[in-house]
Amino acid sequence: MTSFAGAGGVPTIPLIDLARRHAALGAEIEDAVARVLRSGRWLLGAELEALEAELAAWSGYRHAIGVGSGTDALVLSLRAAGIGAGDEVLVPAFTAVPTVAAVCAAGATPVPVDVDAATAAIDPHAARAACTDRTRAVVPVHLYGRPCDVAPLRALGLIVIEDAAQAHGALEHGDSLAVATSFYPTKNLGGIGDGGAVFTDDAALADEIRLLRHHGMRELYVHERVATNSRMSEVEAAVLRVGLAHLPAWNERRRTIARRYRAAAPQLAWHADHPRHVHHLCVLRTPDRNAFARRLPAATGVHYPLAVTQQPAYRSLARAACPRAEAWAAECLTLPCFPELHDDEVDRLCEALS
Ligand SMILES: Cc1ncc(COP(=O)(O)O)c(C=O)c1O
Incomplete structure (x- = not known):
């Protein structure tokens, strides 16, 4: 959206303008959407499978699992890691609130930890001081797209689930249990609706997240888990495949x-x-x-x-x-x-x- 400042009529520079994205890539995106509509398969089909393979190759992780949002990517990672009621999870005290909300949604207790004055990333010394005998995990956030150093957090002996919602392309392959991301439209890799993904090398975790995102079903109408619906649509996956190349x-x-x-x-x-x-x-x-x-x-x-x-x-x-x-x-x-x-x-x- 263009807004106009003052009597001079000089357009105010927008903070973000997704219409420009469509102006540049509209034909590619519309082709991708039409391909999905024509296929007649609109959920859990070939586009999501292809996106997941492309994301895994791009990230270096063995598994990439598409889900309904970045928040769900965190919630399902935590749940699949067995984190829930009675567990404490360290989070930075300065972040997008979904980082914290996800811990609550998993049934655990988030513990806010102060951040570094220069990087705004969770402070490892404050994290150590916040540990109790109930602390199970830490969710470092790569805020604003700057990769934070997770090694000192791993040294705390906690499960590390990284929040990389703002950091597509900033991270090197690491050894955290999982890396969660968001494809909210304004993100560096954004879709045309909500979406998210989890990256992991852990096959059992990946399998559990696939189960949790689809009502706990491996076989139709046989529910192995009390789970949820967090499926990424085929349209979203097809559009993200266009974006990934750019x-x-x-x-x-x-x-x-x-x-x-x-x-x-x-x-x-x-x-x-x-x-x-x-x-x-x-x-x-x-x-x-x-x-x-x-x-x-x-x-x-x-x-x-x-x-x-x-x-x-x-x-x-x-x-x-x-x-x-x-x-x-x-x-x-x-x-x-x-x-x-x-x-x-x-x-x-x-x-x-x-
Ligand atoms: C750091 C961070 N974590 C988590 C999220 C949640 O992502 P989503 O909006 O896709 O649920 C966001 C996006 O707003 C975010 O910026």
Whole structure:
């Protein structure tokens, strides 16, 4: 959506514009959708099977399982790992709330842990301090598309389920039990509806997630588990297959844009960079967020305005103070950074930032 700023009539630079994605790839996407409709198989068919094979090859994990959303990818990973009532799961105190909601949905208790001041990733020292004899797992989040270091968390002896909803293409193959991701439309790899996936090398975990996503059935109407419906549609899978082929170029474009902002305004407090950062969100920190944003010729975002420890539905979970998470929430500001941003829009924003 284009909005217009001021009397000059200069269009405000959008924070995201999915219509541009369709303008660029519409024919490919519409062909994929039509192929599914003509096939007469709209769920659990050849497209999902092909997507899962392509995602596994792309990620290096032996198994990729498509599910209904990124939230479900986390919930089903936790459930398949045997995590539930009575278990505690460490989560960063600064994240998209679905990370935390997923732990609750699995029946376990999320324990918010403070984050690093530069990276906004869960702080391994605070994580160690939060461990009790009920702690079973940790869900590190690769926030904004920056890969966080999971090795110190693995050293805690917990099950590690990574939340890579914002980090398509940022991660190297690792040895966590599972990596969960989201294909929400604005993600680096986004669909045309909800979707998610779990990556794992563990065949038993993959099998369990396949069972849980389809009412616990291996055989029609024989329910081996009390489960749920979290099937990815064939249309979604076909559209994601189109996107997967473009993902490396899209990520490169995001990197170029983020690099340009940072080079134009090195004086600003940018979210820590990383060689594999895929800049799902390009974020800086400023104590005068509203005044700063008003001066820009762009729509901006706040990801996220409250830490988990400040959220009305979740603040009762707080065990320890999380001042760094709350400082991120108070100061973060997201700039437009999506592949279809025009060069002249990037130029205008660079000039305003410098
Ligand atoms: C870090 C993080 N985790 C989990 C999710 C949940 O994904 P979904 O919206 O596909 O359920 C999101 C997406 O909003 C996210 O950004």
